[in-house]
Amino acid sequence: xxxxxxxxxxxxxxxxxxxxxxxxxxxxxxxxxxxxxxxxxxxxxxxxxxxxxxxxxxxxxxxxxxxxxxxxxxxxxxxxxxxxxxxxxxxxxxxxxxxxxxxxxxxxxxxxxxxxxxxxxxxxxxxxxxxxxxxxxxxxxxxxxxxxxxxxxxxxxxxxxxxxxxxxxxxxxxxxxxxxxxxxxxxxxxxxxxxxxxxxxxxxxxxxxxxxxxxxxxxxxxxxxxxxxxxxxxxxxxxxxxxxxxxxxxxxxxxxxxxxxxxxxxxxxxxxxxxxxxxxxxxxxxxxxxxxxxxxxxxxxxxxxxxxxxxxxxxxxxxxxxxxxxx
Amino acid sequence: xxxxxxxxxxxxxxxxxxxxxxxxxxxxxxxxxxxxxxxxxxxxxxxxxxxxxxxxxxxxxxxxxxxxxxxxxxxxxxxxxxxxxxxxxxxxxxxxxxxxxxxxxxxxxxxxxxxxxxxxxxxxxxxxxxxxxxxxxxxxxxxxxxxxxxxxxxxxxxxxxxxxxxxxxxxxxxxxxxxxxxxxxxxxxxxxxxxxxxxxxxxxxxxxxxxxxxxxxxxxxxxxxxxxxxxxxxxxxxxxxxxxxxxxxxxxxxxxxxxxxxx
Amino acid sequence: xxxxxxxxxxxxxxxxxxxxxxxxxxxxxxxxxxxxxxxxxxxxxxxxxxxxxxxxxxxxxxxxxxxxxxxxxxxxxxxxxxxxxxxxxxxxxxxxxxxxxxxxxxxxxxxxxxxxxxxxxxxxxxxxxxxxxxxxxxxxxxxxxxxxxxxxxxxxxxxxxxxxxxxxxxxxxxxxxxxxxxxxxxxxxxxxxxxxxxxxxxxxxxxxxxxxxxxxxxxxxxxxxxxxxxxxxxxxxxxxxxxxxxxxxxxxxxxxxxxxxxxxxxxxxxxxxxxxxxxxxxxxxxxxxxxxxxxxxxxxxxxxxxxxxxxxxxxxxxxxxxxxxxxxxxxxxxxxxxxxxxxxxxxxxxxxxxxxxxxxxxxxxxxxxxxxxxxxxxxxxxxx
Numbered sequence: 001x002x003x004x005x006x007x008x009x010x011x012x013x014x015x016x017x018x019x020x021x022x023x024x025x026x027x028x029x030x031x032x033x034x035x036x037x038x039x040x041x042x043x044x045x046x047x048x049x050x051x052x053x054x055x056x057x058x059x060x061x062x063x064x065x066x067x068x069x070x071x072x073x074x075x076x077x078x079x080x081x082x083x084x085x086x087x088x089x090x091x092x093x094x095x096x097x098x099x100x101x102x103x104x105x106x107x108x109x110x111x112x113x114x115x116x117x118x119x120x121x122x123x124x125x126x127x128x129x130x131x132x133x134x135x136x137x138x139x140x141x142x143x144x145x146x147x148x149x150x151x152x153x154x155x156x157x158x159x160x161x162x163x164x165x166x167x168x169x170x171x172x173x174x175x176x177x178x179x180x181x182x183x184x185x186x187x188x189x190x191x192x193x194x195x196x197x198x199x200x201x202x203x204x205x206x207x208x209x210x211x212x213x214x215x216x217x218x219x220x221x222x223x224x225x226x227x228x229x230x231x232x233x234x235x236x237x238x239x240x241x242x243x244x245x246x247x248x249x250x251x252x253x254x255x256x257x258x259x260x261x262x263x264x265x266x267x268x269x270x271x272x273x274x275x276x277x278x279x280x281x282x283x284x285x286x287x288x289x290x291x292x293x294x295x296x297x298x299x300x301x302x303x304x305x306x307x308x309x310x311x312x313x314x315x316x317x318x319x320x321x322x323x324x325x326x327x
Numbered sequence: 328x329x330x331x332x333x334x335x336x337x338x339x340x341x342x343x344x345x346x347x348x349x350x351x352x353x354x355x356x357x358x359x360x361x362x363x364x365x366x367x368x369x370x371x372x373x374x375x376x377x378x379x380x381x382x383x384x385x386x387x388x389x390x391x392x393x394x395x396x397x398x399x400x401x402x403x404x405x406x407x408x409x410x411x412x413x414x415x416x417x418x419x420x421x422x423x424x425x426x427x428x429x430x431x432x433x434x435x436x437x438x439x440x441x442x443x444x445x446x447x448x449x450x451x452x453x454x455x456x457x458x459x460x461x462x463x464x465x466x467x468x469x470x471x472x473x474x475x476x477x478x479x480x481x482x483x484x485x486x487x488x489x490x491x492x493x494x495x496x497x498x499x500x501x502x503x504x505x506x507x508x509x510x511x512x513x514x515x516x517x518x519x520x521x522x523x524x525x526x527x528x529x530x531x532x533x534x535x536x537x538x539x540x541x542x543x544x545x546x547x548x549x550x551x552x553x554x555x556x557x558x559x560x561x562x563x564x565x566x567x568x569x570x571x572x573x574x575x576x577x578x579x580x581x582x583x584x585x586x587x588x589x590x
Numbered sequence: 591x592x593x594x595x596x597x598x599x600x601x602x603x604x605x606x607x608x609x610x611x612x613x614x615x616x617x618x619x620x621x622x623x624x625x626x627x628x629x630x631x632x633x634x635x636x637x638x639x640x641x642x643x644x645x646x647x648x649x650x651x652x653x654x655x656x657x658x659x660x661x662x663x664x665x666x667x668x669x670x671x672x673x674x675x676x677x678x679x680x681x682x683x684x685x686x687x688x689x690x691x692x693x694x695x696x697x698x699x700x701x702x703x704x705x706x707x708x709x710x711x712x713x714x715x716x717x718x719x720x721x722x723x724x725x726x727x728x729x730x731x732x733x734x735x736x737x738x739x740x741x742x743x744x745x746x747x748x749x750x751x752x753x754x755x756x757x758x759x760x761x762x763x764x765x766x767x768x769x770x771x772x773x774x775x776x777x778x779x780x781x782x783x784x785x786x787x788x789x790x791x792x793x794x795x796x797x798x799x800x801x802x803x804x805x806x807x808x809x810x811x812x813x814x815x816x817x818x819x820x821x822x823x824x825x826x827x828x829x830x831x832x833x834x835x836x837x838x839x840x841x842x843x844x845x846x847x848x849x850x851x852x853x854x855x856x857x858x859x860x861x862x863x864x865x866x867x868x869x870x871x872x873x874x875x876x877x878x879x880x881x882x883x884x885x886x887x888x889x890x891x892x893x894x895x896x897x898x899x900x901x902x903x904x905x906x907x908x909x910x911x912x913x914x915x916x917x918x919x920x921x922x923x924x925x926x927x928x929x930x931x932x933x934x935x936x937x938x939x940x941x942x943x944x945x946x947x948x949x950x951x952x953x954x955x956x957x958x959x960x961x962x963x964x965x966x967x968x969x970x971x972x973x974x
Contacts, residue, residue: 400600400603400607403600403604404607404608407604407608519608519611519612520608520641521640521641521642522605522608522609522641522642522646522661522665523654523655523656523657525601525604525605526656526657
């Protein structure tokens with residue numbers, strides 16, 4: 001199918017690597033057609049040149065580039081205007097968008113404006129006889145749906161951390177700088193302030209995550225988890241109940257709503273393992289579960305399990321790890 | 328403020344795994360005999376609407392799409408919590424429709440309800456979790472849109488809301504009319520109704536409109552998208568339990584982590 | 591016999607769900623701490639009042655929820671399964687204070703006190719028992735002497751639930767020199783009036799978060815219009831009040847029995863010994879079966895009495911049966927629950943020891959099991 005376009009919103013220079021996940025997916029869809037992969041690259045300005053080079057290096061032939069002071073973090077209405085303008089002119093057959101904070105609002109609205117077919121939160125994409133076969137999780141992660149998209153154009157949003165960043169495959173690239181006109185006063189919704197949560201190690205990139213659930217009992221319990229995370233060089237996360245109760249910041253929440261993480265080590269402390277949460281961490285390489293209830297569903301996804309009270313397990317665990325790591 | 332809250336009835340997402348089954352013909356969850364509840368985040372949306380009504384007055388209308396015969400007691404609780412009236416679009420195929428189709432029907436119902444300042448939905452449904460209804464509704468109703476709103480901070484003239492974001496949260500100024508999808512937060516835990524309001528809810532108006540009366544929507548996001556199959560993946564991990572007293576278990580775990588080169 | 595539909599109405603189901611959510615989310619998490627520190631659940635009672643639980647059967651015109659007896663009993667059972675102390679605070683306010691005010695109070699007394707009691711602004715307590723008047727309730731010695739348009743009360747009341755925190759008391763005193771039940775009158779007394787003091791506060795085996803104390807009356811002047819019901823007919827007020835109170839206690843007991851059953855079933859399913867869950871052992875299964883059967887039977891007896899009450903029919907015998915059976919079931923079930931938990935049942939980390947301690951009082955207050963048996967026997971023998 002001709003014309004696969006990846007939408008990359010890069011409000012700051014650091015954001016391009018995550019968009020490269022989509023490039024892998026786009027290349028796979030394009031493999032039998034060879035019509036080429038393009039990208040819409042949007043941001044305020046700084047980092048766009050480097051991002052363009054990265055896209056070319058990974059196989060994106062044409063980059064439509066928009067720079068505008070309003071293409072900032074979370075500014076969906078601005079990104080929507082810019083994307084719509086570029087795509088109405090470029091008319092790709094398939095549009096891939098990362099389902100992050102911006103993408104999950106952008107994709108459906110763009111689909112309506114372009115009159116496109118829509119599938120959201122895809123975790124797998126493949127081409128099959130001219131159709132696109134997309135897989136997505138349903139029922140809080142309990143079931144996997146396979147959908148076949150035959151209509152064009154089609155907009156597909158992709159769940160973060162589902163596709164792999166591809167190996168570089170440089171192509172001769174071309175850049176088209178597109179001027180977009182966006183007036184702050186006409187944006188129906190406008191981000192006034194971006195508030196970042198404090199975290200020593202960010203959840204998104206952490207190789208180790210120590211996560212707590214309702215069984216932790218309150219905010220004090222998370223101090224123990226922080227210690228464990230610190231000694232392992234990791235980040236602290238939570239399932240939904242601690243976030244809903246206000247024991248931890250909402251940005252620590254891992255799950256269906258909340259973050260998806262794929263660290264090398266995930267330690268689930270006093271988490272029951274409801275599918276809503278598991279959906280956000282089941283891709284972790286090694287999963288350890290500590291829970292008082294031997295029947296907790298978390299043990300059916302864990303590789304290593306300890307049935308016990310985390311208050312009795314974590315302190316000696318921290319001590320032993322310190323010993324093994326040495327001075 | 329006049330607020331419309333879209334509530335979806337789903338099979339209880341806390342259902343034990345043994346009760347969870349997929350109907351092979353439709354690719355949808357088997358509903359027969361399973362308890363029905365209001366989708367999790369829709370309850371948070373209702374709470375946000377009720378808080379706005381408590382603060383500034385106005386009306387809260389609850390809107391749902393589904394076969395009328397199966398509308399459960401849960402909706403009476405929504406009225407008991409403080410919603411003023413309910414609209415049911417009677418649609419036997421309701422539970423099977425994808426988000427894009429649903430949003431088109433809901434938009435037609437909202438236009439028929441008339442004026443509104445805000446439409447609220449949950450940030451995602453507890454079953455199909457497409458996260459599509461609010462943004463599509465916003466487009467269909469030419470309204471502003473913000474998704475994953477965890478709280479409404481101010482509501483006089485324009486709205487100031489807090490949206491959950493990857494890096495923390497955004498403070499967003501929104502023009503009315505707007506469609507917001509709501510995420511759960513300590514500030515929007517659904518209230519418990521007063522006992523006497525449970526009785527009084529019986530007397531609140533409930534309008535039932537057949538889906539055939541809703542004007543067909545132009546264009547359909549779901550056209551050209553077929554559900555081929557829905558499968559329940561088999562779990563293949565076998566958990567290895569570390570035994571002994573707490574200190575022994577902790578030591579064993581530390582050693583395993585060292586063996587796996589995770590230290 | 592009465593024909594009855596064994597299924598709850600939609601309203602009753604929704605009320606049950608709402609109160610259960612309240613009990614699970616707000617009451618349960620603090621119950622152990624309330625018991626450990628013997629702390630009155632002030633914030634929970636305020637929340638309960640918000641929901642309309644402090645005057646469930648009080649008509650809406652007086653600020654109550656205007657619901658029937660079954661709705662009330664459903665509510666008490668749900669609260670009790672999370673915390674028996676909180677349940678008794680609520681049930682005393684409803685059954686022993688609001689109810690007699692509704693049935694026997696003048697319009698003036700009703701308007702003065704019911705709205706506050708139903709909305710949580712006022713808390714009530716019931717002063718009947720004395721050092722020499724327990725099961726022999728008619729042996730009340732507290733004196734009431736007429737002086738102009740006041741009665742002057744002197745005496746000591748003991749074992750008063752909510753006594754420490756209450757604002758409004760229903761007090762029984764002897765206004766006439768007829769012996770026994772015939773000389774007793776009921777009064778509505780405000781605790782802050784001169785001559786009313788809180789005496790000894792008891793330390794108890796169970797229901798520790800509810801206060802139990804002495805109320806001492808020393809020349810307390812009570813306006814004559816605060817007589818509840820007719821002069822010298824106070825004992826009738828007491829008896830009709832106790833019928834309803836017994837149902838409240840039955841509901842508390844059923845809630846306790848149910849909690850004991852549910853926690854034991856969950857524990858048995860996850861406790862492994864000899865290579866399997868102990869729930870697979872017949873001895874444990876039989877205990878759980880008996881707990882379930884007796885709890886259901888207690889609830890059915892209780893609801894049967896409630897239906898009679900709501901129809902305006904006499905229900906003294908049925909209420910006595912319900913209270914007797916439910917309280918003995920609660921104690922028995924709590925005992926079995928500790929046994930099923932083994933050593934862990936004896937440790938404060940687990941709630942069953944608290945159920946055991948809380949359940950005992952249900953066999954004693956608002957009429958001991960022995961008194962209930964006397965009441966029932968008299969009905970059987972036509973001697974009432």
